[in-house]
Amino acid sequence: MTPGQAGLPTGAGPRRTPGLRREELATLTGISIDYYTRLERGKETRPSPSVIDALARGLLLEQDEIDHLRSLAALAARTPPEPPAAPSRAVRPGVRLLLESLRPSPEYVVSRTNDLLAANPSGLRLFAGIEEWPVKQRNIARYVFLHPAARDLFHDWGNQVRGGVAHLRPLAGTDPDSPDLTRLVGELLLKSPEFARRWERYDVRIRSYGRKTFHHPEVGELTLGFQSLRLEGTPGHQLLAYNAEPGTPEHDAVALLDLLAHEPASRPATPGTASSTPP
The missing domain is CATH 3.30.450.180 (Beta-Lactamase)
Structure with a gap:
C-alpha cells in the first residue's frame, strides 16, 4: 500500500520501502507513533477494539482481512490455551x-x-x-x-x-x-x-x-x-x-x-x- 493509495503526499527523498512508514500509518489511524511501534514489535499485546478498527481503516482492509486481524489480536491478548485435540475426520x-x-x-x-x-x-x-x-x-x-x-x-x-x-x-x-x-x-x-x-x-x-x-x-x-x-x-x-x-x-x-x-x-x-x- 503506497502513500498515494492512502491519500498521503509521497514526500521528498528516496524511500526504503514502497509501503507506508510508521509515522504515516500512525497519522492515518490517529495512533501515536510510540504506541504503534510497540504494537509492531509485540511489546503491546492488548490493543482496544477501536485501535484494531482504526488500523483496519488506515490499511484499507477488506472484511475477510479485518476478521483475520481481529482474530490475531484476540489470540495475542490471552494466554495460549492447551493444544486442541486432533480435528476429526469422521463424517456423520x-x-x-x-x-x-x-x-x-x-x-x-x-x-x-x-x-x-x-x-x-x-x-x-x-x-x-x-x-x-x-x-x-x-x-x-x-x-x-x-x-x-x-x-x-x-x-x-x-x-x-x-x-x-x-x-x-x-x-x-x-x-x-x-x-x-x-x-x-x-x-x-x-x-x-x-x-x-x-x-x-x-x-x-x-x-x-x-x-x-x-x-x-x-x-x-x-x-x-x-x-x-x-x-x-x-x-x-x-x-x-x-x-x-x-x-x-x-x-x-x-x-x-x-x-x-x-x-x-x-x-x-x-x-x-x-x-x-x-x-
Missing part, C-alpha cells in the same frame, strides 16, 4: 446421506485444511485423477498445486491457487502449531515453488460462493455455481455444493460424471464438448 452418516441425495450434482465434505473427507460420485470424479491417490492423501490444496491434471482442469488455475492459499492463511495465524496444518504447508512449501511464493503474500480473502469453469478430460468444459456451507457439530467441516440448471449441457455433464464414477478413467473428451457416451 446423515451428512453422507445428504451427499447421496444431492446426486448427480457434485458435492463433497472437506476439513479445515481441505482434506477431502467424503464425496458423492460426481464430486469425486470432478477432480480428475484424485481418486488415484490414497484416501488420506486426498486434499484439495495438495491436488491444486501438485496433481499434474489440475492446471488443465481449472479454467482460471491462478485464481484457484490464490483461493487455496487464502483459505489456509487465517488458520496459520490463529492455530499455527496444529499438526494437520503444519504437515500440509510444509509439504507444499517443499514441493511447490508457486505455493511458497503465494504463501509469503499473506492473502486471507475467502470465496464461499460463486462460479467455476472446469475443462474436464471426460465431459469437456462446464461452468458450475458453487456454495460453501459450514457443517454444525463437526468443527472445521464444510460442505461444498456445486449446481447446474436442469436441462443445460452442464447438468448433462454432471449426470455423466455421476455415471462414470465407478468406471476406469476414460480418454479425454473432444475439446469443447459437454458430454460423451459412457463406456
Whole structure:
C-alpha cells in the first residue's frame, strides 16, 4: 500500500520501502507513533477494539482481512490455551446421506485444511485423477498445486491457487502449531515453488460462493455455481455444493460424471464438448 493509495503526499527523498512508514500509518489511524511501534514489535499485546478498527481503516482492509486481524489480536491478548485435540475426520452418516441425495450434482465434505473427507460420485470424479491417490492423501490444496491434471482442469488455475492459499492463511495465524496444518504447508512449501511464493503474500480473502469453469478430460468444459456451507457439530467441516440448471449441457455433464464414477478413467473428451457416451 503506497502513500498515494492512502491519500498521503509521497514526500521528498528516496524511500526504503514502497509501503507506508510508521509515522504515516500512525497519522492515518490517529495512533501515536510510540504506541504503534510497540504494537509492531509485540511489546503491546492488548490493543482496544477501536485501535484494531482504526488500523483496519488506515490499511484499507477488506472484511475477510479485518476478521483475520481481529482474530490475531484476540489470540495475542490471552494466554495460549492447551493444544486442541486432533480435528476429526469422521463424517456423520446423515451428512453422507445428504451427499447421496444431492446426486448427480457434485458435492463433497472437506476439513479445515481441505482434506477431502467424503464425496458423492460426481464430486469425486470432478477432480480428475484424485481418486488415484490414497484416501488420506486426498486434499484439495495438495491436488491444486501438485496433481499434474489440475492446471488443465481449472479454467482460471491462478485464481484457484490464490483461493487455496487464502483459505489456509487465517488458520496459520490463529492455530499455527496444529499438526494437520503444519504437515500440509510444509509439504507444499517443499514441493511447490508457486505455493511458497503465494504463501509469503499473506492473502486471507475467502470465496464461499460463486462460479467455476472446469475443462474436464471426460465431459469437456462446464461452468458450475458453487456454495460453501459450514457443517454444525463437526468443527472445521464444510460442505461444498456445486449446481447446474436442469436441462443445460452442464447438468448433462454432471449426470455423466455421476455415471462414470465407478468406471476406469476414460480418454479425454473432444475439446469443447459437454458430454460423451459412457463406456
